[in-house]
Amino acid sequence: MVFEKYDHVGAKLGKELMKASTWALLFALFGIGGYIWIRFDWMFSVASWIALAYDCSALILFFSLFYQEIGEGAMVAFLVTAGYSVNDTVIVFDRIRENRGYKKNLSCAELVDLSINETLSRTVLTSMTTLAALLVLYILGGSVIATYSLPMIIGIASGTISSILIAAPVFYLLSQFDRKKRAEGF
Template sequence: MAFRLKLVPEDTSIDFFRAQKITFGLSAVLSVLSLVLVLVMGMNWGIDFQGGTTIRTESSQPVDVGAYRQAVSTVAEGDIVITEVFDPSFGADRHVAMIRLQALPGQEAVSPETITAVEAALQQIDPSITFPSVESVGPKVSGELIWQAVIAVLVATAAIAFYIWLRFEWQFAVGAAVSLVHDVVLTLGIFALFQIKFDLSIIAALLTIVGYSINDTVVVFDRLRENLIKYKTTPLRDLMNLSVNETLSRTVMTSGTTLIALIALLVFGGDVIRGFVFAMTWGVVVGTYSSVYVAKNVVLWLGVKRDWSKPGDTPAGTQFAAKGS
């Protein structure tokens, strides 16, 4: 007999609307507080959004990211990002890395003295290293990146809401959009609260959170539509509870296994990806919560049509039999 792991019983009857005013009110309060935190405390912008200088290095010796970081951190302040560049066209004796240095507050780029000190520090650990290019990114370009990131998140949310509208009804699209905005705002709030570094990788995490959250929401919505066809006279609130309970095992298993991998990366992944992984971990938790307690509450308040049967679904038999049924 095959062994099946069951984190949730097959038949659950949890009333998710028992404390709907508390859960939805808590989400509203946390969303407002998150916006206040972003406006008051601000975001801890990384190099991508604050500006800085990028130094390209080439060497005949393999790139030791740890040694590079230790050498650079002794002479440069602010955020430091070191990335090894891989290209099939590179020969065996050509090793390339990109070193990004964050500009200090009030400066448009890293000072020439700091760049000279960084190059000297790297040459001490690798005498064969050269610096083919040094490029600076000013605050104007960084500001454009911020707006492009905001537009990317808004367009993704709008496109998903439009898809939900076509796939279901406009009430479902509104519920999905509200839950997605809820997830993104709470993620921004937690980053502002703890002043976690916010760079382009976090934007990628936000877009991933949006996709993950809507996937779980669509599963619940799809089951709800099936139940609307099956139980035409059952109250909408009861059908929503039934739909969430029927998909609860799938939701817990999916979120649980995803969190296991994310927590492992959060603990052992290192500082380079820690911000991205933290955003993903927080997003999975918040996204699962919003699918159950935010999206369906909005749909319940807006109401949905009860007859999802196709126009051709008529009783079998003649027209007299249909009239007499």
Template sequence: MRLLKIVPDNTNIGFVRVRHIAFAITLVLTIAAIALVVTRGLNMGVDFAGGVSIEEKFTSPPPLDEVRSTVNALGLGEATLQQLGGPNNVTIRLPLPESTAPDAVDKMVEQVKGALEAKFRDAQFSNYSTVSGKVSDELVWRGGLAVLLAIIGIAIFSWLRYEWQFGVSTAVAIVHDVVMTLGFFALTQMVFDLNIVAAVLTIIGYSINDKMVIDDRIRENMRKYRRMGMRELIDQSVNETLPRTVMTSVTIMLALGALLIWGGHVLQGFTAAMMLGIVVGTYSSVYVSSSLLITLGLKPGVREDRAEAAAAKEKAERMTPRAGR
């Protein structure tokens, strides 16, 4: 088992010592990511930009890669495929046509229908529908609201569970993770759809799990080593949890690597977002979130939990002699 250890035991890395460099790098990357989102924008998928949804039925499960390449060869935009209601039913989503003519959508559907019938003899057109801009705007609003509420809820939980400094540092680190993911999609212009929103929410969940492990160890050591300085205490806490952090990240990256290679085109954006989120989330947990506690003024001697305080008070009352005895 020793050969499987990625991080050796009893590491003594000075993470806090380089916190100013880490803060500077984080700030620069965050500003660059925001600038990319503002200047280049996100390549919104059909879910957010609106589009046409075409349903095709086949007598046997079709090869999705061939279906996708056939539709993409028409030059109508990048097609998104889903098998809904069974492996023989394929839903093809395309962007709305640039033409504003009343029959523009009908012509697009006829093109797709003709190309698929020529390529696949068992292809049968079922129906089609359009997603309007109003519905797309609602999806953008609801997706952004879901991410925002997740960040706020996590920050409040950290505040109540630990100290307010933990809540602020966790919120800053998670916002950094989300902004970096958005900047990556603005840079690569990969399609940003509801699958990517799901990936972002998953990244938030992973990041908070990683940060909670480190925060728990920091608070535990604050009670155990009340006279130890915060720099030494945080370094020790992060080093103690480092094997778990690295091993968890490497394990997830192996699974995501398999999805990236063999998962197909549909999962490519989701997998890329998750892989970036794991790397960025691990970095922010180790170098940003924990070291930020010192900048926020966290001091040794953390307050006791309410349950512990109540137990201590009850114990003191039992040990105090009552009057008249």
């Protein structure tokens, strides 16, 4: 008995799958932002959304520069990147919130800097371990696994960068803006 493989998706079904995947991605991103808003504060939530926008933009740039197909593998990469980035971002934000309660004598800039420094080694080690595993999958996994693992490598690198270099500084800027608005009586 011979089984033939048929993996062609028609234009209508492909369009429906992309639409459903895009909505699922958007709901996941808004759900993540809503969770952070409830768990932390609006400034943390906005900062995490900006970091997630950076991550998604990095993946879109990757797909467009290397003429990669945006299919189910791309959506998996987007969701993994969002989850990984938010996990790192929440760890940094949790440290900021924790230090805010303990170290009241520090300015906001010093508090954010201290919190990033306290979580930096954990973030880098976790990222390097994950990237090493994904790199092995990319090199040894064959072409099917490579289509999933390469965007995830880009996404994990982007998520690590955004949690340290984008989310926390954006939170700092928003907290400065909020403090000025409160001082002015708004």
